[in-house]
Each structure stands twice: as C-alpha cells, then as structure tokens.
Amino acid sequence: MTESAIQARQLTRHFGDVVAVDGVDLEIPRGQIYGFLGPNGSGKTTIIRMLCGLLTPTAGDISVLGLKIPTQAEALRLKIGYMTQKFSLYDDLTVAENMQFMGRIYGLRRSDARERIEQLLDRYALAAMRDRLAGAMSGGQRQRMALAIATLHSPTVLFLDEPTSAVDPENRRDFWEKLFDLSDGGTTILVSTHYMDEAERCHQLAILETGQLRNHGTPIELMGQLDGRVVEITGSSLRQVKEQALQLPQVQSTAQQGLQLRVLLRRGSTDAVGYLREQLGNTELSIELTKPSLEDVFVASTGSGDGR
Amino acid sequence: MNSMRRIGAITTKELKQLSRDRVTFGMVVMIPLIQLLLFGFAINSVVRDIPIAVVDLSGNVAARIITEQVRVTQVVTITAFYDTPAEAEAAIVAGKVRAALVFPENLMQRVTSGQPVGQWLVDGSDTMVGSALLALRSMPLLLGAGAPQDAYRMPDPSFEVALFFNPERRSAVNIVPGLAAIILTMTMIMFTSIALVREREQGNLELLITTPVHSLELMVGKLIPYIFVGIIQVTIILGLGRLIFQVPFQGDFASLAIVTLAFIAASLTLGLLISTIAKTQMQAMQMTFFILIPSILLSGFMFPYEAMPVPAQYISEALPATHFIRLIRGVVLRGANAAQLLPDILWLLAFTTIMLAIATKRFRKSLD
Numbered sequence: 001m002t003e004s005a006i007q008a009r010q011l012t013r014h015f016g017d018v019v020a021v022d023g024v025d026l027e028i029p030r031g032q033i034y035g036f037l038g039p040n041g042s043g044k045t046t047i048i049r050m051l052c053g054l055l056t057p058t059a060g061d062i063s064v065l066g067l068k069i070p071t072q073a074e075a076l077r078l079k080i081g082y083m084t085q086k087f088s089l090y091d092d093l094t095v096a097e098n099m100q101f102m103g104r105i106y107g108l109r110r111s112d113a114r115e116r117i118e119q120l121l122d123r124y125a126l127a128a129m130r131d132r133l134a135g136a137m138s139g140g141q142r143q144r145m146a147l148a149i150a151t152l153h154s155p156t157v158l159f160l161d162e163p164t165s166a167v168d169p170e171n172r173r174d175f176w177e178k179l180f181d182l183s184d185g186g187t188t189i190l191v192s193t194h195y196m197d198e199a200e201r202c203h204q205l206a207i208l209e210t211g212q213l214r215n216h217g218t219p220i221e222l223m224g225q226l227d228g229r230v231v232e233i234t235g236s237s238l239r240q241v242k243e244q245a246l247q248l249p250q251v252q253s254t255a256q257q258g259l260q261l262r263v264l265l266r267r268g269s270t271d272a273v274g275y276l277r278e279q280l281g282n283t284e285l286s287i288e289l290t291k292p293s294l295e296d297v298f299v300a301s302t303g304s305g306d307g308r
Numbered sequence: 309m310n311s312m313r314r315i316g317a318i319t320t321k322e323l324k325q326l327s328r329d330r331v332t333f334g335m336v337v338m339i340p341l342i343q344l345l346l347f348g349f350a351i352n353s354v355v356r357d358i359p360i361a362v363v364d365l366s367g368n369v370a371a372r373i374i375t376e377q378v379r380v381t382q383v384v385t386i387t388a389f390y391d392t393p394a395e396a397e398a399a400i401v402a403g404k405v406r407a408a409l410v411f412p413e414n415l416m417q418r419v420t421s422g423q424p425v426g427q428w429l430v431d432g433s434d435t436m437v438g439s440a441l442l443a444l445r446s447m448p449l450l451l452g453a454g455a456p457q458d459a460y461r462m463p464d465p466s467f468e469v470a471l472f473f474n475p476e477r478r479s480a481v482n483i484v485p486g487l488a489a490i491i492l493t494m495t496m497i498m499f500t501s502i503a504l505v506r507e508r509e510q511g512n513l514e515l516l517i518t519t520p521v522h523s524l525e526l527m528v529g530k531l532i533p534y535i536f537v538g539i540i541q542v543t544i545i546l547g548l549g550r551l552i553f554q555v556p557f558q559g560d561f562a563s564l565a566i567v568t569l570a571f572i573a574a575s576l577t578l579g580l581l582i583s584t585i586a587k588t589q590m591q592a593m594q595m596t597f598f599i600l601i602p603s604i605l606l607s608g609f610m611f612p613y614e615a616m617p618v619p620a621q622y623i624s625e626a627l628p629a630t631h632f633i634r635l636i637r638g639v640v641l642r643g644a645n646a647a648q649l650l651p652d653i654l655w656l657l658a659f660t661t662i663m664l665a666i667a668t669k670r671f672r673k674s675l676d
Binding site: 082084 | 511514518520
C-alpha cells in the first residue's frame with residue numbers, strides 16, 4: 001500500500017458537452033488536510049463525488065486507500081465520511097435521532113452507537129440541543145452536527161465539500177480546530193473551499209479552475225513562487241494609476257486594498273519595482289515589493305490563464 | 309444482521325418522519341374516511357326518485373292504478389300533473405322533470421288489446437336516468453279488480469327490471485370494496501413515489517448513497533411503514549363500510565389479509581418504480597395520477613369490466629387495481645377464499661417481484 005490516501009491520474013468527467021473535470025492528477029498524502037481552492041463551477045464537487053464513487057469518471061484512474069474507484073466503491077463506504085455541500089441530514093429528525101439513524105446505517109451496535117454518539121455530542125458541543133430538530137438549528141450548529149455524523153464511524157478519509165459556506169467566521173475557526181483534531185488523529189481530510197483564509201490553513205492545496213488543476217503545493221510553497229512579483233503602490237489618484245498599470249504588458253492584475261494598490265506582475269518579471277517606477281513615471285508614488293498572499297497565488301494561477 | 313439493522317433504521321426513521329408530518333399523517337386516516345363517506349353516499353348507480361310528470365288524457369281509473377304502481381317502484385317521484393303532452397315536454401325542456409308518463413285517450417282499449425298502455429317521454433341526456441326509465445318500459449302491471457285478469461297480456465318478466473325494483477339493491481355494497489382498491493392505489497403509490505424523490509430533492513440521498521446501505525435495503529426499509537398505512541386504511545374502509553353502509557363481510561380474515569397485502573405490495577413497488585423515474589415530487593404526483601385515473605375508470609370500479617371494449621380490457625388487466633377489485637369483491641361479497649382466487653393473487657405477486665427488481669436495478673447508488 002502506498003503512502004498516499006488518494007491518488008488520481010488524468011481524472012476527467014464530461015456532462016454531455018460540458019467538460020467539468022479535465023485531466024486532473026492528484027496525490028493526497030495520508031493524515032493531511034488537503035484543500036481544493038477554486039471558484040464555483042471549477043469542478044471541486046465533481047472531483048469529490050468521483051473520489052467517493054458517486055460519479056463515474058469519463059476517463060482516468062482513481063485509487064482511494066488502495067481501492068480502485070468506482071469498481072470497489074462499496075468496500076470503501078465504511079472507510080470514508082462525506083459531508084455534502086448542501087445539508088443532507090433530516091430536518092424533521094432531532095440531532096440525536098439523525099445520529100442514531102446514521103449509526104445504524106453504518107452498522108454500529110446499539111451500545112457502541114450510544115457511547116459514540118454521547119462522545120460526539122460532547123465533542124461538538126451539541127449535547128444541549130440533542131433533542132432539537134435539525135431543521136431548527138443555526139448554520140454553525142448544523143455544520144457541527146454534519147461533521148459529527150460524518151465521523152460517526154471513525155472513517156480514515158473525510159470528504160468535506162465547502163463545509164463552511166453557511167457559517168460565520170467565529171464558527172469557522174472552531175470548525176477548523178475540529179478538523180485539526182481529526183487530522184492529528186490520523187484522518188486524511190479533503191476539503192473544498194473558496195475562502196482564502198481557510199485554504200491557507202491546509203497542509204496542501206490544489207487550485208482548480210474550469211475543471212483543470214492550475215497549481216498545487218503547500219501554501220508556503222505556492223506563495224513563495226510569487227516572490228518578487230507582488231508590488232504595493234501607495235499614493236494619490238490610485239484609480240488612475242490602476243488604469244495605467246493594467247495597460248503594461250508585464251502587469252497581470254491589480255487590486256485596490258484601501259489606500260494601497262496591489263500589483264501582480266507576470267511570471268519572469270525581474271526588478272518589479274524598477275519596472276513599474278519607470279513605466280508609470282510618477283515620482284510621488286511609493287512602490288515597494290511585498291509578501292505574496294494566497295489571494296495573489298489564486299489570481300496568478302487562474303484568471304488570465306497563463307498560470308505559474 | 310447488519311442488513312436487518314439498516315432496514316430497521318430506515319423504517320424507524322420513515323415512521324418518525326411520517327408521525328411528524330401532521331398533514332400526511334392526517335391524510336392516512338382522512339383520505340379513506342372522507343372518500344368513503346363521499347363515494348358511499350354519492351355514487352349510486354341505482355337511480356331513485358327521478359322527478360316525473362303524469363299526463364292523463366283518458367281520465368280512466370286504470371291510469372290511476374298504473375300511476376300508483378309506477379310510483380311505488382321508487383324509481384320515480386311524481387312531482388306534477390299536466391293536461392297536455394306539450395306542457396309536459398316544456399317541463400322536461402325546462403328541467404323541471406326528467407320524464408313524463410302519458411296515458412292516451414284510448415287507454416282501456418289498449419289495455420284490453422295488450423298494446424302498450426302509455427308513453428314515456430324521457431330526457432335522455434343522462435344515460436343513467438334514461439336507462440332507469442327505459443327499464444320501467446317492461447315493468448309488469450296488475451290492473452287488479454278494476455279489469456278482467458285475462459283481458460291483457462302480461463309482458464315477459466325481465467330480470468333487469470326485477471333487479472332495479474329490489475329496494476334492497478344498494479350501490480354501497482359494490483362501491484365500498486372497490487373504493488378500498490382506489491384509495492390504496494392513490495395513497496400507496498403516492499406516498500412511496502414521493503418518499504424517495506423527497507430524499508433526492510432535499511439532498512439526503514447524496515449522503516445515503518455514500519453509506520454502506522444497499523439499494524434493496526433502502527427500498528424495503530422505506531416500504532415497510534406504508535404496509536401498515538395500507539392495512540390501517542383498508543380497516544377503516546371496510547369497518548366503516550360495515551357500520552355505515554351495512555356492507556356484508558362474507559369471507560374470512562386470512563383471505564382478506566392475503567389479498568390486501570398482495571395488493572399493497574404491488575402498489576408500493578409501483579410507487580417505488582415511479583420514484584426512480586421522477587426527478588421532482590411534482591413529477592411523482594403526475595405519474596401517480598397517470599396510474600390513478602385508469603385505475604378508477606378501467607378497473608371495474610366504475611364500469612363493469614365486461615362492458616369495456618377489448619383494448620380497454622387489456623389496459624385494465626395491466627392495472628393492479630383491477631385484480632384487487634376482483635379479489636376483494638370476491639372475498640368480501642361472495643365469501644371466496646384465497647385459494648379460489650389464486651390467479652389474481654399470483655398476478656399481483658408477480659407484478660410486485662418485477663417492479664421491485666426493476667426499481668432496484670434502476671436505483672443505482674450513483675449520481676451519474
């Protein structure tokens with residue numbers, strides 16, 4: 001058995017004429033939190049569904065925990081937990097009933113299930129609302145319950161499809177604490193998101209756009225790729241400077257952040273500050289190199305499409 | 309063992325959801341109750357108390373005797389007397405009466421020569437009313453002491469007439485068992501077809517199919533609660549049918565249970581098949597009605613099977629309701645036992661097996 005929890009080679013999925021996923025290669029090590037970062041429609045959900053065996057790939061090979069997917073998908077069921085993008089538990093059952101139901105579906109013995117449910121209610125701060133209907137809970141509470149249920153049968157791999165899309169920042173931080181606890185216990189977690197702050201927490205990241213893998217690596221590596229290409233400009237009439245900068249061939253993108261204009265230069269650019277100072281010809285501007293952020297990585301990897 | 313646990317989990321969950329959905333839960337009881345009262349009282353193929361007028365041009369005592377005999381059949385209620393046929397026709401056109409009985413001036417002469425004694429003017433727009441009055445055409449008449457017994461010819465006795473004139477002949481006896489078939493067709497197919505589609509619509513299915521649950525376990529687990537629903541409904545219909553409409557129960561309970569369970573199983577699996585085809589609850593409802601309408605019209609519930617044209621009979625044979633109507637009328641009204649009704653029972657069981665097989669095959673644990 002390999003060290004990788006999940007491997008995919010040239011993974012492709014068509015829906016009619018639409019290519020949802022296009023030749024994606026993945027290698028996800030065991031015990032890591034692996035992030036899928038990409039805009040809506042970039043193929044994140046489709047890839048997760050294929051990895052779980054819910055969708056049959058049009059082409060490509062998948063191996064999860066050494067099992068061929070989708071042919072051996074049934075054998076995988078007990079080893080994975082899946083948290084769908086849309087809340088998929090029963091609104092008209094209480095928290096405890098939902099957990100009991102899924103426990104029995106996973107074949108837990110009654111006494112084991114009871115013990116495990118108590119443990120999870122406690123761990124995910126749900127004990128007080130165990131008899132509340134799932135439909136009557138807040139987004140954050142539902143998310144905790146969904147995660148508790150996805151881990152009910154102690155799976156080796158967790159698939160979380162945009163788990164925090166309906167959750168406020170406070171609850172999101174708590175949620176990630178739980179993910180690190182799980183990861184610490186050896187669980188491999190694949191999580192999709194379109195929040196940069198979440199992506200930054202992952203051990204490794206894959207950046208997806210229109211079904212293609214644009215970039216991958218640890219957040220540090222990815223940001224390191226952009227060293228020397230991100231420049232901060234401070235000064236007056238930044239809107240005009242922005243227009244001017246966007247005309248320059250070396251400039252890939254600009255984004256205003258308050259009183260600063262962040263400029264991303266194309267790959268291969270050298271002496272970014274000097275280049276901009278010369279081209280913009282405005283001596284009143286302060287132009288400095290700055291530390292690349294994950295957002296810069298995202299913009300550099302996607303958008304204009306010329307990538308790394 | 310795990311399989312039983314999973315089926316049990318789904319059944320328990322389904323029952324809990326059902327008990328929390330007050331509207332649906334109420335429907336389980338209210339549909340049979342209301343429909344029974346509605347159909348039991350309203351659907352009456354024995355036409356009674358049709359308002360008619362009498363036009364007596366003869367002024368003869370025989371006219372009064374015959375009128376009285378027509379009146380006691382209870383098929384008609386005499387609401388008016390007119391002097392001329394023209395006035396009676398006007399009353400029919402105006403909808404005041406549905407028919408008029410006209411005695412000619414030469415009534416006594418007709419009586420003695422065995423000719424028809426009078427003429428019915430009938431509003432034929434309602435065929436049921438029309439045929440009820442047409443049946444009166446050949447009713448036997450007795451003129452009693454007022455006329456010589458051998459002075460007229462008795463019309464040949466006709467059994468249709470006899471049936472109609474039997475005051476104990478009540479539609480409810482025929483309607484109630486048939487109604488059990490219609491109500492079960494409606495509720496069983498609708499509940500199951502919606503049950504699975506709802507899980508799909510609300511996204512529950514995406515989670516369920518990543519679990520170890522097998523398609524067949526999911527299907528069976530979802531069907532079990534509705535078997536109980538079906539049994540409750542049949543009990544309500546037959547119980548109240550007996551209490552309110554005095555529908556006799558000639559058969560034995562074991563046979564009733566066998567034929568009812570066979571039909572419930574057939575309807576549930578049909579609903580399940582629909583749920584694997586329908587994408588939304590709306591579509592599931594539409595497909596349910598697609599089955600329900602022919603089940604009402606072509607199953608023998610409304611019109612006798614024998615009266616249908618042959619192509620309609622083929623359709624009729626393909627409907628589970630047709631077979632169940634034969635079965636339940638056999639058990640409830642004629643006291644037949646399950647062994648005597650084996651072909652229809654076997655048909656339902658074969659139907660169930662085929663539907664379950666197709667539904668399980670169609671329902672793949674995949675989102676493809």
